[in-house]
Every structure is written in structure tokens, then in C-alpha cells.
Amino acid sequence: MNGKFPQHFLWGGAVAANQVEGAYQADGKGLSTSDLQPQGIFGAITPRTAGDSGIKDVAIDFYHRYPEDIALFAEMGFKCLRTSIAWTRIFPQGDEETPNEAGLAFYDRLFDEMAKYGIQPLITLSHYEMPYGLVKHYGGWGDRRTIDFFERYARTVFERYKHKVKYWLTFNEINMSLHAPFTGVGLPPESDKSAIYQAIHHQLVASAKAVKACHEIVPEGKIGNMLLGGILYPLSCKPEDLLETQRQNRDWLFFGDVQARGYYPAYMQRFFRENGIQVAITEEDRRTLRETIDFISFSYYMSGCVTADPEQYETARGNILDMVPNPHLASSEWGWQIDPIGLRYLLNVLYDRYQKPLFIVENGLGAKDRVEADGSINDDYRINYLNDHLVQVAEAIDDGVEVMGYTSWGPIDLVSASKAEMSKRYGFIHVDRDDAGNGSLERRRKKSFYWYRDVIHSNGASLKDRR
Ligand code: BG6
Numbered sequence: 001m002n003g004k005f006p007q008h009f010l011w012g013g014a015v016a017a018n019q020v021e022g023a024y025q026a027d028g029k030g031l032s033t034s035d036l037q038p039q040g041i042f043g044a045i046t047p048r049t050a051g052d053s054g055i056k057d058v059a060i061d062f063y064h065r066y067p068e069d070i071a072l073f074a075e076m077g078f079k080c081l082r083t084s085i086a087w088t089r090i091f092p093q094g095d096e097e098t099p100n101e102a103g104l105a106f107y108d109r110l111f112d113e114m115a116k117y118g119i120q121p122l123i124t125l126s127h128y129e130m131p132y133g134l135v136k137h138y139g140g141w142g143d144r145r146t147i148d149f150f151e152r153y154a155r156t157v158f159e160r161y162k163h164k165v166k167y168w169l170t171f172n173e174i175n176m177s178l179h180a181p182f183t184g185v186g187l188p189p190e191s192d193k194s195a196i197y198q199a200i201h202h203q204l205v206a207s208a209k210a211v212k213a214c215h216e217i218v219p220e221g222k223i224g225n226m227l228l229g230g231i232l233y234p235l236s237c238k239p240e241d242l243l244e245t246q247r248q249n250r251d252w253l254f255f256g257d258v259q260a261r262g263y264y265p266a267y268m269q270r271f272f273r274e275n276g277i278q279v280a281i282t283e284e285d286r287r288t289l290r291e292t293i294d295f296i297s298f299s300y301y302m303s304g305c306v307t308a309d310p311e312q313y314e315t316a317r318g319n320i321l322d323m324v325p326n327p328h329l330a331s332s333e334w335g336w337q338i339d340p341i342g343l344r345y346l347l348n349v350l351y352d353r354y355q356k357p358l359f360i361v362e363n364g365l366g367a368k369d370r371v372e373a374d375g376s377i378n379d380d381y382r383i384n385y386l387n388d389h390l391v392q393v394a395e396a397i398d399d400g401v402e403v404m405g406y407t408s409w410g411p412i413d414l415v416s417a418s419k420a421e422m423s424k425r426y427g428f429i430h431v432d433r434d435d436a437g438n439g440s441l442e443r444r445r446k447k448s449f450y451w452y453r454d455v456i457h458s459n460g461a462s463l464k465d466r467r
Helices: 060-075 101-117 131-139 145-161 174-178 181-185 193-217 239-261 265-272 284-287 340-354 380-399 446-457
Strands: 010-014 080-084 120-126 167-171 221-226 232-234 297-300 304-306 357-361 403-409 427-433 443-445
Touching: 010 120, 010 357, 060 101, 060 443, 060 446, 080 167, 101 120, 120 145, 120 181, 131 145, 131 232, 145 193, 167 193, 174 193, 174 221, 174 297, 181 193, 193 221, 193 239, 193 284, 221 239, 239 265, 239 304, 239 340, 297 340, 340 357, 340 380, 340 403, 380 403, 380 446
Parallel strands: 010 080, 010 403, 080 120, 120 167, 167 221, 221 297, 232 304, 297 357, 357 403
Antiparallel strands: 427 443
16 A cells, blocks of 8 residues: 555544434433434434433433443544534523533533543534424524524534634535435425525535634634535446536535635526526625635545436435446445445545545444354454545545545444434444344444554554455
8 A cells, every 4th residue: 555644644433412422301402403303314303292212312322421432432542533512402492692501511521531532522513403493493594593593502612612622513414405404404304495505505604604713712723514425427428427427516516615615606506597596695695605614524435326317317225315326336235335446536526626635524334233142243344344445545645635534434333314223333332222222232342443443553554455
């Protein structure tokens, strides 16, 4: 392997509050949109009543067990842990004037625990959840006032944790709102395109306001966006397929373009016009958007293909995205196509486009694991997946791409986002809990735990080029 990981490369893992913490009503926490999706992003939106329960209500009980989990991450040598703050722990309904002290105190304890081991927090302000109060009373991100509520929340946590947290992200997979409007912007799933893009616009303005606030408040702070890096290839070399691929890649690159460049790209004018989309953008909004992010972060699980021919269109089971399957790639048990080279390609695409440092903040394999009679879990499939992707990261570094770090998704088993399953496991650490919520919650090291420890310890030198 030629590519060398930089000396201060941020190795680690990534989780999200609503997929690990549980304690969904503890210490004054309000209900979030995630609490209304007990079956995950693809499940129904369910009103909560006292006494009902969903798998996420306890999740893996990280709220109470974080010291044990952080110690295990430290044992692997993590330099960085990505998690999110649950907005509803800080502002339970979203529109309060003053924050909830008990919620703030929890994250103080969490960040202090990480600091004991020298693990840098990378904090997402909003990971697939917002206060349900804002949805109920204001219509979520459809209402401009949500920008102010978010800014208040962002300024509150920047002030509180400015000496503990240097790295921040605004909205998780901000482009997902196009596919899951309730999860992304708190709008009903059947909302029309104008409503969705208006809400997205408000969120982009809020993101820029958070960037400005971070720059003002957090000394040495760095703040990035977070994109679902759903890179698409043309299914054939037909010019029509190429053009359609460019169009569909722009659907998600649009978000990065606004956040990294500070203005709406020219191609969106035609897109809005031809799709009858009306978005109200004020002059002040345009000025606000000029405050741009310091780095680009993204998730990468799979690539997909595009064809301009509707007859050939056949959908693959993707993470909310309906991608055409690539005939040259194998798939995971959940039908996600495995494409390590796609990660090198994506890193190059993003670096060519933005010339900003990149941070891979999610990548991993969701798979069923078997616990052997002796208690071991031999997850070679996960090791191979991660190894091959990291080899491609090294290649991209050798290509000249500036990569800040890599946080694999779900270093400890957690509740999956799309269908709220425990059996779709990503972890180096096994958690004893099944899809029905049975289990002791006991933690157990998998084979990949030791593998990742060696990768971090050797700063990538132990990776194997298996091509
Ligand atoms: C990303 C999300 O889309 O993919 C995570 O940011 C999510 O929250 C991850 O967990 C994997 O998806 P899933 O559905 O397998 O959990």
C-alpha cells in the first residue's frame, strides 16, 4: 500500500443518540421525531402513549452504560467518537427560552469520560431527529421560526461545550429529506416538492447560522456538513445515461454545493422551474448562506447506477434510495451493494469539487452475527469489508485527497435507522439484545475488535491489499 494515513488521522467510530442512548424520557427529555418512529425511518409515524414501548426506548442503554462503552472504544485506541446530541434533552419541546440543565449535564459527563482517554468528540447537532413539539406546533422545518429555535439550541451547546468539543457537524445526511421528509425536516411523508425544498432551504440557512455561531464561540472549532454520499454511475456509456447520472448526482451534491460554496448552484434554477418548485429565499438568507463549512463529512455504504431507460429501471434495496443495481458488485444481506473502489472515487469527486478537507464519518457492514458456543464471534465478512474500504481510503490519500479521519458506523451494535432492527449489526462490540428487545445488554468483543485495534495501532499499516 502506497498511501499513508497522516500522523494525526482521526480513527474512530460513529453512533447517534436515538440509536444508542435509550432513556427516551429520562431527566426531562422531550419526545423527538425519532421517538414517533419506533419501527424506524421506513415504519409508520406512531403517536406515543404512556407505557407503550419501542426498541429505541432502551436501545443499547448507552445513556447509563457509556463509561463501559467508552472504555472499550479506548481499548481499540479510538482517537475520535462521533455521536449526536439529542436536541430534546436540551430543549424538550424545542421552543423553550431556557435549556434543560439535566440534559446538558449528561453530555458534560459523556464528554468528560471521553476526555479521560483522549478521545475527541465529533458531535452532530441533529441526527435524524428534532423535537416533536416543533413539528406539532410549527410544522417542523416548514416554518422559518424553526431556524431561530435551532440557532438557540446550537449556540447553547457551543457555549456549554466549547472547551470540550472541537469538531461539529450540522445535520446528518441532510440530503435524506428528499427521501424521508418526516425524518429530515419534520414534514408529512406525502408533502409536495415545493414544501420539501422550502423546508430544506430553512435547514440550509440554519446550518449556515450554526457555522457562524461555531466560528464565533468555539475556539479552534471546526464545523462540517454531513452528506449521504450516494454516488451514482451510469449503467451504460450511452450519453443519455451519463447525463441522467449527472442530474441525479446533483440531487444530493446540491446540498454540499450550498454548504461549501455559500450559494445556490446555477443548475437548481432550471430544476426548480421545470419541476414547478417555488422556494422563498430572502436577500438576508442569501447573505447568511455565505458562511461556509470548514470541512465536508459524509457517509458511504454503497454506490448505485442510473439509466435513462425507464424499462430497464429495476430498484435495488438500498438505504431509502432506489438505486439501479450494478451487475459487477456483490451485495450485503440487506441488499446494499459493496463497492470499496467507489469510496476512493467519491473522495476524489468531493475533493475535486470543493477542495476542502474530507471526513468519512460513516461506513460499515450491517450483517447478522453468530455467537459460537465458546462465546466468540468470528466476523471476517466485516473485517474484509472495512479492510477493503480503508485500503481505498489510503489510495485516495495517495491521490492527494485530504482526509481528516474515519469513523466506522456502529462500532458497537445499535438499533438500525431504517427498520429499527438489532439483528442488523455493525459493531466491533456485540450487544446481547434481539429485535424483540430480549437480552441482557451484555457487551462482548468480536474478532473485528482486535482487528480494528491493530489497524489503529499501526496507523493503517496492518491493512491488507486483497485485490
Ligand atoms: C445512515 C444513518 O443512513 O446509515 C445512520 O446516518 C444509519 O443513522 C446508517 O444507522 C445505517 O443504516 P441502517 O438502516 O442500516 O441503520
